[in-house]
Amino acid sequence: xxxxxxxxxxxxxxxxxxxxxxxxxxxxxxxxxxxxxxxxxxxxxxxxxxxxxxxxxxxxxxxxxxxxxxxxxxxxxxxxxxxxxxxxxxxxxxxxxxxxxxxxxxxxxxxxxxxxxxxxxxxxxxxxxxxxxxxxxxxxxxxxxxxxxxxxxxxxxxxxxxxxxxxxxxxxxxxxxxxxxxxxxxxxxxxxxxxxxxxxxxxxxxxxxxxxxxxxxxxxxxxxxxxxxxxxxxxxxxxxxxxxxxxxxxxxxxxxxxxxxxxxxxxxxxxxxxxxxxxxxxxxxxxxxxxxxxxxxx
Amino acid sequence: xxxxxxxxxxxxxxxxxxxxxxxxxxxxxxxxxxxxxxxxxxxxxxxxxxxxxxxxxxxxxxxxxxxxxxxxxxxxxxxxxxxxxxxxxxxxxxxxxxxxxxxxxxxxxxxxxxxxxxxxxxxxxxxxxxxxxxxxxxxxxxxxxxxxxxxxxxxxxxxxxxxxxxxxxxxxxxxxxxxxxxxxxxxxxxxxxxxxxxxxxxxxxxxxxxxxxxxxxxxxxxxxxxxxxxxxxxxxxxxxxxxxxxxxxxxxxxxxxxxxxxxxxxxxxxxxxxxxxxxxxxxxxxxxxxxxxxxxxxxxxxxxxxxxxxxxxxxxxxxxxxxxxxxxxxxxxxxxxxxxxxxxxxxxxxxxxxxxxxxxxxxxxxxxxxxxxxxxxxxxxxxxxxxxxxxxxxxxxxxxxxxxxxxxxxxxxxxxxxxxxxxxxxxxxxxxxxxxxxxxxxxxxxxxxxxxxxx
Numbered sequence: 001x002x003x004x005x006x007x008x009x010x011x012x013x014x015x016x017x018x019x020x021x022x023x024x025x026x027x028x029x030x031x032x033x034x035x036x037x038x039x040x041x042x043x044x045x046x047x048x049x050x051x052x053x054x055x056x057x058x059x060x061x062x063x064x065x066x067x068x069x070x071x072x073x074x075x076x077x078x079x080x081x082x083x084x085x086x087x088x089x090x091x092x093x094x095x096x097x098x099x100x101x102x103x104x105x106x107x108x109x110x111x112x113x114x115x116x117x118x119x120x121x122x123x124x125x126x127x128x129x130x131x132x133x134x135x136x137x138x139x140x141x142x143x144x145x146x147x148x149x150x151x152x153x154x155x156x157x158x159x160x161x162x163x164x165x166x167x168x169x170x171x172x173x174x175x176x177x178x179x180x181x182x183x184x185x186x187x188x189x190x191x192x193x194x195x196x197x198x199x200x201x202x203x204x205x206x207x208x209x210x211x212x213x214x215x216x217x218x219x220x221x222x223x224x225x226x227x228x229x230x231x232x233x234x235x236x237x238x239x240x241x242x243x244x245x246x247x248x249x250x251x252x253x254x255x256x257x258x259x260x261x262x263x264x265x266x267x268x269x270x271x272x273x274x275x276x277x278x279x280x281x282x283x284x285x286x287x288x289x290x291x292x293x294x295x296x297x298x
Numbered sequence: 299x300x301x302x303x304x305x306x307x308x309x310x311x312x313x314x315x316x317x318x319x320x321x322x323x324x325x326x327x328x329x330x331x332x333x334x335x336x337x338x339x340x341x342x343x344x345x346x347x348x349x350x351x352x353x354x355x356x357x358x359x360x361x362x363x364x365x366x367x368x369x370x371x372x373x374x375x376x377x378x379x380x381x382x383x384x385x386x387x388x389x390x391x392x393x394x395x396x397x398x399x400x401x402x403x404x405x406x407x408x409x410x411x412x413x414x415x416x417x418x419x420x421x422x423x424x425x426x427x428x429x430x431x432x433x434x435x436x437x438x439x440x441x442x443x444x445x446x447x448x449x450x451x452x453x454x455x456x457x458x459x460x461x462x463x464x465x466x467x468x469x470x471x472x473x474x475x476x477x478x479x480x481x482x483x484x485x486x487x488x489x490x491x492x493x494x495x496x497x498x499x500x501x502x503x504x505x506x507x508x509x510x511x512x513x514x515x516x517x518x519x520x521x522x523x524x525x526x527x528x529x530x531x532x533x534x535x536x537x538x539x540x541x542x543x544x545x546x547x548x549x550x551x552x553x554x555x556x557x558x559x560x561x562x563x564x565x566x567x568x569x570x571x572x573x574x575x576x577x578x579x580x581x582x583x584x585x586x587x588x589x590x591x592x593x594x595x596x597x598x599x600x601x602x603x604x605x606x607x608x609x610x611x612x613x614x615x616x617x618x619x620x621x622x623x624x625x626x627x628x629x630x631x632x633x634x635x636x637x638x639x640x641x642x643x644x645x646x647x648x649x650x651x652x653x654x655x656x657x658x659x660x661x662x663x664x665x666x667x668x669x670x671x672x673x674x675x676x677x678x679x680x681x682x683x684x685x686x687x688x689x690x691x692x693x694x695x696x697x698x699x700x701x702x703x704x705x706x707x708x709x710x711x712x713x714x715x716x717x718x719x720x721x722x723x724x725x726x727x728x729x730x731x732x733x734x735x736x737x738x739x740x741x742x743x744x745x746x747x748x749x750x751x752x753x
Contacts, residue, residue: 065747067749079474085694085746087745090711096694111666140330141631173666233701235698
């Protein structure tokens with residue numbers, strides 16, 4: 001738990017220790033730093049400020065003399081909203097504003113980074129990509145993020161032929177979501193389907209993926225059900241949220257209402273393993289009833 | 299009507315008003331996505347040259363979506379005051395621009411002329427305005443409205459308290475409401491975006507808001523921003539509301555995609571007047587945003603600025619208390635980065651005021667845009683200088699339900715102090731009574747302490 005008071009005393013302690021051990025007076029700041037580095041004990045060299053992103057915001061109350069501290073903490077338990085953050089004049093406290101920027105940084109990195117090739121290899125995914133040439137085009141041209149080149153469509157036709165279920169992983173708006181959840185959800189999903197006697201073949205990985213790309217994949221592979229696991233647009237609470245879009249025999253330009261969606265898959269929402277089991281049930285039900293989306297009455 | 303211009307010896311021919319309007323815009327990714335932008339920076343200026351020399355009559359006679367096809371066009375065209383239009387129909391767009399900016403033209407003058415303008419004329423003049431022009435022009439125009447209190451008076455800056463919660467937990471919502479009030483947020487409205495749109499849930503939250511409003515005698519408005527039909531159902535079942543909310547679009551097709559029509563909005567307004575809790579007469583709250591028509595393929599090939607102006611023309615008919623553009627919410631495919639968001643925010647605010655509606659702005663961004671909190675802080679200062687009626691207020695700027703960032707509880711008090719602006723008078727007096735500010739308007743040790751409401 002870090003607040004300004006703690007931080008100030010931490011800084012004060014470090015400075016004090018440096019002063020005690022470094023007896024050279026009136027040196028210039030650069031020399032002082034070098035000297036401090038040389039003379040600092042290994043304990044100080046290892047010293048590190050606490051990770052503010054590990055703080056549970058719901059338990060942190062920064063209002064200095066609240067009318068009712070207990071009551072305030074109870075209020076905070078009921079919402080993830082950033083309340084009880086107090087102020088510096090009318091502005092934010094330094095630490096809450098750094099935490100906000102840290103959470104925003106994570107969200108931006110999740111959007112603008114790529115799923116690592118190592119993960120794609122490790123999970124044995126078959127990589128393909130949409131028509132977008134880079135992230136910028138992906139973000140500004142949703143129409144291109146749902147289309148593939150003729151070569152890619154032909155590749156899918158040859159590689160994957162009429163599977164019962166085609167699982168697809170797509171980066172979407174959060175690569176971090178895929179990095180965080182794919183390795184857990186895929187085995188759970190496969191295991192769940194296996195229990196219903198459904199085997200899963202090659203799993204595709206789509207770079208620069210928009211949700212309707214699954215419709216093209218459905219047509220190209222002639223799969224009965226396509227299940228797309230895709231990164232959601234990140235919020236500040238988590239950048240690791242993934243969704244599953246599942247449809248029975250999806251076709252290009254079909255109504256959105258034909259998709260069944262399982263959203264909020266992340267460790268603070270529905271954990272990946274649990275989601276995998278749930279999705280395998282949904283898929284089984286779609287295969288039985290030959291439908292999906294709002295027509296799928298469970 | 300001349301649709302051809304020349305720059306550096308090159309001639310540029312434009313097809314029609316829709317074409318030249320799109321090409322005259324400041325660059326926006328949404329217009330690019332629609333495939334209607336200028337091919338070069340020079341063509342953009344050439345298009346503006348054409349727009350500058352169109353007369354208001356040319357524009358009136360060529361609405362971007364035909365009168366016969368579109369309810370929004372009909373509402374806008376039918377609301378034009380013929381006498382005022384007759385006085386200005388021979389003005390060119392550049393004359394209109396320079397008249398608005400003229401030091402002898404007052405806000406009252408502009409509001410009068412506004413009754414002779416269509417949305418397309420307002421869009422056209424906006425295309426010729428720089429950012430500072432938009433601020434200067436908007437600053438002259440004050441549009442106020444009355445629900446339980448009066449918003450938009452000179453010298454005021456208000457805020458909507460937006461206590462959104464990922465599961466609509468009433469205690470969680472109330473926690474955010476209480477804290478926001480201590481910062482002086484909520485004089486515009488206490489308004490929740492619900493997760494659950496059902497009439498039952500909407501009614502439950504409205505009753506909670508009503509209870510708080512009455513218990514603490516807060517001079518403000520309450521609203522739950524569900525679909526209009528759900529709010530109407532909640533009211534019919536006895537739920538208390540001051541305002542009825544709806545998202546609106548600039549074409550009939552866009553409104554159909556939102557599940558509304560002019561008739562439905564009027565029915566909602568009548569219901570709010572007859573069965574709502576507000577004093578009135580202004581009982582409607584609308585939200586808009588550039589690009590929403592394209593996103594539902596309802597833009598008719600028209601640029602997003604012009605479609606946005608048409609939203610305001612539609613809104614005006616229903617005498618709203620609040621209208622705000624949600625300027626950075628839609629994503630980078632419509633407004634790419636902070637530069638485009640800031641431009642669009644200033645455009646929308648100016649256009650709303652020139653239309654004659656009480657305009658606020660949700661200065662915001664999503665995490666897949668190239669923008670951050672600094673950018674919307676910049677925009678909020680610019681808009682406050684332009685005389686914007688209200689902003690959103692959210693704990694630390696982080697909306698935990700809609701997953702985007704907007705202005706926080708701390709922004710409005712900062713802007714008020716910086717630019718010498720005040721909350722709505724009765725709300726300011728209430729804040730003093732509660733001890734959140736002293737008699738000089740300075741924050742006290744209770745400002746920021748939500749637990750004072752636990753008494």
